[in-house]
Amino acid sequence: MIRSILNTSNLNIGYKSKKGVTTIAKDLNLNLDSGKLITLIGANGIGKSTLLRTITGIQKPLSGNVYLNEKEISHYKPLELAQNLSLVLTEKLPPSSLSVFELVALGRQPYTNWVDKLSNEDVVKVQEAMQLTQIEHLASKKHFQISDGQLQKVLIARALAQDTPLIILDEPTTHLDLLHKVSLFKLLKKLTHETQKCILFSTHDIDLAIQLSDEMIIMTPESIVQDQPCNLISNGSFNNLFKDEHIIFDAEKGKFIVN
Amino acid sequence: MANKKRNTILFVILALGLLLMFFASISLGSVMIPVKDVFTSLTGGHATKSTWEYIIINYRLPKAITAVLVGTGLSISGLLMQTLFRNPLAGPYVLGLSSGASLGVAFVILGAGFLPSFLSVIALSSYGIVLASTAGSTLVLLLVLVVSQRLRDTMAILIVGLMFGSFTTAIVSVLTYFSTAEQLQKFTFWSMGSLGNLSWPTIGILTTCVTIGLLLSAKSIKPLNALLLGENYAKSMGLNFKQARLVIIFATSILSGAITAFAGPIAFIGLAVPHIAKLTFQTSNHTVLFWSTLFFGSIIMLFCDIVSQMPGFEVTLPINAITSIIGAPVVIWLLVRKRNFQ
Numbered sequence: 001m002i003r004s005i006l007n008t009s010n011l012n013i014g015y016k017s018k019k020g021v022t023t024i025a026k027d028l029n030l031n032l033d034s035g036k037l038i039t040l041i042g043a044n045g046i047g048k049s050t051l052l053r054t055i056t057g058i059q060k061p062l063s064g065n066v067y068l069n070e071k072e073i074s075h076y077k078p079l080e081l082a083q084n085l086s087l088v089l090t091e092k093l094p095p096s097s098l099s100v101f102e103l104v105a106l107g108r109q110p111y112t113n114w115v116d117k118l119s120n121e122d123v124v125k126v127q128e129a130m131q132l133t134q135i136e137h138l139a140s141k142k143h144f145q146i147s148d149g150q151l152q153k154v155l156i157a158r159a160l161a162q163d164t165p166l167i168i169l170d171e172p173t174t175h176l177d178l179l180h181k182v183s184l185f186k187l188l189k190k191l192t193h194e195t196q197k198c199i200l201f202s203t204h205d206i207d208l209a210i211q212l213s214d215e216m217i218i219m220t221p222e223s224i225v226q227d228q229p230c231n232l233i234s235n236g237s238f239n240n241l242f243k244d245e246h247i248i249f250d251a252e253k254g255k256f257i258v259n
Numbered sequence: 260m261a262n263k264k265r266n267t268i269l270f271v272i273l274a275l276g277l278l279l280m281f282f283a284s285i286s287l288g289s290v291m292i293p294v295k296d297v298f299t300s301l302t303g304g305h306a307t308k309s310t311w312e313y314i315i316i317n318y319r320l321p322k323a324i325t326a327v328l329v330g331t332g333l334s335i336s337g338l339l340m341q342t343l344f345r346n347p348l349a350g351p352y353v354l355g356l357s358s359g360a361s362l363g364v365a366f367v368i369l370g371a372g373f374l375p376s377f378l379s380v381i382a383l384s385s386y387g388i389v390l391a392s393t394a395g396s397t398l399v400l401l402l403v404l405v406v407s408q409r410l411r412d413t414m415a416i417l418i419v420g421l422m423f424g425s426f427t428t429a430i431v432s433v434l435t436y437f438s439t440a441e442q443l444q445k446f447t448f449w450s451m452g453s454l455g456n457l458s459w460p461t462i463g464i465l466t467t468c469v470t471i472g473l474l475l476s477a478k479s480i481k482p483l484n485a486l487l488l489g490e491n492y493a494k495s496m497g498l499n500f501k502q503a504r505l506v507i508i509f510a511t512s513i514l515s516g517a518i519t520a521f522a523g524p525i526a527f528i529g530l531a532v533p534h535i536a537k538l539t540f541q542t543s544n545h546t547v548l549f550w551s552t553l554f555f556g557s558i559i560m561l562f563c564d565i566v567s568q569m570p571g572f573e574v575t576l577p578i579n580a581i582t583s584i585i586g587a588p589v590v591i592w593l594l595v596r597k598r599n600f601q
Contacts, residue, residue: 058494082497089491094345096487096543109485109496115546116481162496 005166005198006032006055011064013047013054023062024050025224030217032200034165037192038226039209040202042219043242048202049170051219056085056168068166082110086162088155088169088201093143100146100154101139104129107161129160132191149180153187160191169201173208181205185212206238207255229254266540266547273554280561284323287565289573290314318455321462323561325454328462329522330532330560332469334552335476336514337529338536339507342483342545344407347593348417350530351515354403355423356396357526360519361450362427363395364388368446369434385461385521389468393516399423400512452523452579454564461521468517475510476549479503483545526579527586528563532556534593559585 008030014023024047032038042048053059055066057073066073068084076084086107098106107129108122118126130136133153138146143154152172159167169188173181185208192199192214200217203209209216210229217226220240225232232238238249238256246259286297292315296306300315337350344354351357367388406419435443457465482503485493494500515529536551537543563582568575 056495078494078499079497082495085495087492087495089489089495091489091491094487094489095347097537097541098487098543102542102544103488106484106488106492106496109481109498112481114478114481116484116544117546 002033002035004031005034006030006066006068008055009065009067011054011066012062013050013059014062015050015059016062021062025219028064028224030055030224030226032166032198034198035192035196036198036214037189037212038198038200038215038217039213040200040217040219041204041206041209041241042202046219046221048219051224052168052170052202056087057081079110082162082164084164085166085168086159086164088152088159088167088172090170090172090174096143098143099139100135100141100143101126101130103143103154104135104157104161107158107163110162125163126161129157132160132194133157133187148175149177149184152176152180152184156187156191160195165197167197167199169199171202171204173203173205181208185209189213206241210254262542269540270550270554273551273558276558277554277561280558280565281323281327284326284561284565285315285319288314288319288568289575321457321459322455322564324462325457325465325522326560326564327557328465328469329454329518329525330528330556330558331553332472332514332518332556333525333529333560334532334536334556335473335549336511337531338533338545338548338552339476339479339483339511340529341533342486343504343507343511344403344416345486345489346416347534348530348590350527350533351396351511351519352524352526352528353417353420353530353590355399355420355427356403356511356515357519357524358420358424358427359395359397359399360392360516361395361524362430363391363393363516364449364520365427365431365434365446367391368449369431369438369442371442385464389464389517389520392520393468393513396516396519397508397512400508404508449523450579451577452525452582454522454560454578455575457521465517465521468513472510472514472517473553475506476514479507479510480545480549482507484543487543523579526583527590528556528560528582531586531589532559534589535559 008028011028012023012026013028014021040048040051050059054061055073057066057076060074068076073081105118105122105126108118108125109116111122112118130139133156135150135153135157138150138154143151146154156169156172173184176184188199188201189212191197210233213229215226216229216232217224218232218237218241222240225237227237233251233254241249247256248259250257285301286292286294290311292311296311297315300306300312301320306312306315333351340349340351340354341347402423403416403419407416482493482498485496485498490500518525532555533548533552536548536555540547540551542548563578563585567578567581
């Protein structure tokens with residue numbers, strides 16, 4: 001059964017500074033459903049990060065609302081929010097000697113007691129997350145000893161262990177080669193279908209996103225649209241993505257070509 | 260799990276080591292006292308010579324207790340800072356907290372002459388020195404925190420700490436110009452660091468401060484674990500970052516402030532001990548690190564104390580010299596093998 005996990009109503013995003021208000025996008029009505037893999041695409045500097053920051057409650061919207069499980073996101077307490085929304089970020093991890101198991105287990109923090117002790121249920125959840133992402137063989141390795149692709153899976157496992165209906169990832173496929181990009185996309189797709197979670201992530205790998213995502217959100221200076229990839233192709237949404245006459249979207253092949 | 264078994268064994272060894280060191284520190288010193296008499300004095304009996312009993316109860320026992328308090332407090336404050344600043348080289352001495360505390364104490368000891376006499380008595384009391392010292396270390400920690408928000412670079416933060424050190428030295432040398440020989444001597448002795456000279460009531464104050472600091476640190480174990488992934492991940496896992504950071508800052512300030520006030524600025528313990536704990540236990544989990552740092556801190560401080568007054572030597576070496584001789588090579592070694600920084 002599909003249910004709506006996150007939706008926005010008449011959301012205006014942007015930021016306020018001393019110079020005034022900068023609006024990035026207006027009247028957004030996005031809807032993230034359970035069991036769906038949704039990608040967010042747009043050119044560099046278009047405001048993907050601002051959108052993600054706003055719908056994760058890190059940044060306040062200029063106006064309008066973000067509802068997570070039918071509750072306004074700003075009304076969540078930090079701990080409660082952590083039980084409903086988990087993140088995978090692009091930032092580099094600080095130096096530490098965390099093992100892969102310990103790193104994934106940190107995802108259980110919203111559920112552990114004050115000394116951070118793992119209960120049996122916590123251990124089961126951590127193991128499940130590691131099984132789903134196929135990183136069990138790495139469990140005792142230190143996080144700095146594994147490859148970028150493996151680390152990305154570990155971070156996804158950590159988000160899975162946090163046991164939230166919604167996972168948001170910020171450009172998880174950057175720094176990976178094609179093989180690992182594809183395997184990561186497939187992993188995310190498998191996770192949405194097996195766990196009925198909703199996964200939203202931003203990416204620059206548009207070709208892959210068209211082939212593998214259930215829905216896409218396209219950000220352009222004029223508008224932000226959300227739909228299934230085939231509909232977006234047929235109504236020509238990709239043509240406005242890049243403001244450059246040399247980059248043309250080939251609707252038949254479903255990918256960009258350089259003229 | 261294999262790790263758990265290994266940790267248990269290590270902790271048993273550490274506990275035994277602590278007991279041994281504590282007893283060794285009480286037994287050894289410039290006056291030779293037979294082990295049997297040490298035992299009798301400690302258990303409340305009468306030793307063969309009453310001077311021995313006096314030395315044990317009023318000199319060596321307080322000194323050993325001070326060593327334990329100083330060792331645990333400085334090491335734990337180093338552990339907290341290394342995680343908070345995401346910087347393996349952080350520690351109360353390196354980041355200039357000890358310098359800040361020195362400055363506070365210098366103002367009180369060297370500047371007391373400028374105050375009306377009733378105020379100078381209050382200022383020079385144990386409480387006055389603790390307050391000045393804690394205020395100094397808190398001030399520096401807040402400054403370092405402001406700087407670290409702007410500079411994400413590890414090394415830049417350390418250089419800022421160094422600058423605070425130079426700044427303090429400069430201010431202190433200005434102050435020495437206006438102070439009497441007696442005040443100067445008092446300050447110089449204080450700055451060389453000493454674990455002795457503490458009366459039982461002052462140990463009471465130090466114990467209270469260190470206990471508060473350690474309790475707050477224990478409360479921060481979970482936030483510290485979350486911070487291993489950085490501030491943003493920690494927030495996404497439900498951490499109230501501002502509150503946690505405030506608790507951690509207060510804990511480190513009170514620990515290093517109170518300890519520096521009574522024992523002088525002691526170098527390198529805060530930086531080196533957490534690394535020894537991390538290397539021994541091969542983990543970043545702060546529940547394990549908290550306890551292992553506690554043990555290692557007190558054992559190493561007791562060891563330095565024993566070295567500082569080797570049996571047979573007439574003189575007691577300044578404790579600060581010993582910790583630097585042991586600590587400085589550790590720091591260099593850490594820098595050299597930086598690739599696997601923890």
